[in-house]
Amino acid sequence: MSVKRVAIIGGGAAGLINAQRFTKAGADVVIFEIGTKLGGLWMFGNDSGRSSAYRSLHINTTRDATHFDEFPFRTAPKMFPSHEDMAVYLNTFADDNGLRERTRFRAEVKRVEPVVEEVDGVSVTKWSVTAADGFEGVFDTVVVATGHLTEPRMPASLSAFGGELLHSHSYTEPQPFRGKRVLVIGTGNSALDIAADLAVVAGRTVISARSPELIMPKIIFGNPVGKYEGMVKKKWLPKDTHILVRRIITRIVHGRMETWGLQTPKGRTHPISHATLVNHMAYDRVKVRPGIRTISDRAVTFTDGTREEFDTIIAATGYDLSFPFFDESIVSLDSGGSLNLYGRAVSPRWPGLYFAGYFNTTGLSNLRIDDYQSRWFVALETGKTILPDLATMRAEIDEVKVWVKRRYPNTPRYAFELDPPLYLKFLQQEERLGPKRIAESGRPAAFLAANRSAADRSTLRSASAA
Structure with missing residues (x-):
């Protein structure tokens, strides 16, 4: 392809794999990193202020699933890699691919806006990028990879609390809470990790669990639970068989959730797992209470x-x-907390604008999905495939919202939920349909890759619907 300038906003996993893929395709890539370190979320103590990592953090997927497709771990870390393992892995990947030299550190992006240039009589949309380090430049393509676990959501009702109040984003280790009475609000994986940390240090540890949750074990018979889920993900078995297996294993190992003060979910939820928390509950080191009704100074009244x-x-x-x-x-x-993006990643309206890593997934690591997304972006930018017409893209966006609403609780937590097999099938379909769409557009692939305007989304692209 002709040399394109590509801006990558964010030096975490999604940003790094996109930078590597675009560099490999011949693009002139610049990574904009707000801090001084690469690794994003997995860099404990990252001076970007955007990492929510704590000292005991381990990734929830196994080492065999937690790497980019063509870059496995060089040394065999523990079964579930720690944040240290992930930081080393990502920085090794960056150095091996020359990405550190392409990075502008302390370069928080302040403004990205479209600019229209006339190229051979064609209006082409490019992107003006302004950064805090004084950089100003124009790019053909922008990949946004700033992460979606960086801006803590603190309910206003908690402001009534008269004691120490912090978001889990600010939690790093249990020692500062020695001897204290601590309430952890939430039942996501981070909440469970934090409660387990505190169990042997705090004077009292309580979890407020408003919603039903299934706490899975990490390991059974010496193997990660995910191994057994994978064994039943067969085309000839009902598609949700792995969920049944997950529930059976959890019931065998942990019993009924009600035993521990939780509620067993009747529908599908995002899986959570922990190796020790249920044991702490059994030893009465961690208690579970339902949702909060009122707060008065340091007193909390629960809904029971x-x-x-x-x-x-x-x-x-x-x-x-x-x-x-x-x-x-x-x-x-939108009102439901979703980004209106085609394929969870592509702006339907604006050429050359992509959003990498804005999803939650189970059964396959985020890194692997980041990798597959990046290949799609490169294929679009090099003219190997093109997008469908606007109507098709908008219909797919609506279908995804219906799918999420039908399968998961209607809360912002699930807005980015993604099913890996279905998503990989979607990406494979995009790759397969590319040549057909290019042929139907009546334009050479090189033209489609080099000349894009905002009008492309409603005119040139709509040729595939004719």
Whole structure:
């Protein structure tokens, strides 16, 4: 392809694999990193202020599934890699591929806006990028990879608490809470890790679990639980057989959730797992209470009528998402907390604008999905495939929202939920349909890769629907 300039916003896993794929395709790539380190979320103590890693953090997927497709771990880390393992892995990947030299550190992106240039009589949309280090430049392509676990969501109702209040994003280790009465709000994986950390240090540890949750074990018969789920993911078996296996294993190892003060979910939820928390519950080191009704100074009254006083509340209450460097006309979240993106990643309206890593997944690591997404982006930018018409893209976006709403609780937590087999099938279909769409467009592939305007989305692209 002709040399394109590609801006990657964010030096975490999604940003690095996109930088590597575009560099390999011949693009001139610049990575904009807000801090001084590569690794994003997995860099404990990252001076970017955007990492939510804590000292005991391990990834939830196994080492065999937690790597880019063509770059496995060089040394065999533990079964579930730690944040140290992941930071070393990502930095090794960056150095092996010359990505550190392509990175502008302390370069928070302040503004990204479209600019229209006339190229051989054709209006072409490019992107002006302005960064805090004084950089100003124009790029053909922008990949946004700033992550969706960086802006803590703190419920306003917690402001009534008279003790120490912090979000799980700010939690790093249990020692500061020695002897304290601590309430952890939430039942996501981070909340469970934090409660387990505190169990042997805090004076009292309580989890407030508003929603039903299934706490899976990590290992059974010496193998990760995911191994047994994978064994039943066969085309000739019902597609949700692995979920049944997950529930059976959990029932065998942990019993009924009600035994521990939780509620067993009736429908599908995002899987959570922990190796030791249920044992801490059995030893009465961690208690479970339902949702919060009221807070008065340090006293918390729960929906079952029980009341306790706490010194500290740690709110594992999720994250908000925003893109302050974009005008809202470029991208914004809808009322359900979703980004209106084709294939979870591509702007239907704006050429050359991609969003990498904005999903939650189970059964396959985020890194592997990041990798597959990056290949799609490169294929689009090199003219190997093109997008369908606007109507098709909007229909797919709506279908995804219906799919999420039908399968998961209707809360912002599930807005980015993704099913790996279905998503990989979608990406394979995009690759397969590319030549057909190019032929139907009546334009050479090189033209499609080099000349894009905002009008492409409604005119040139719509030729495939004719």
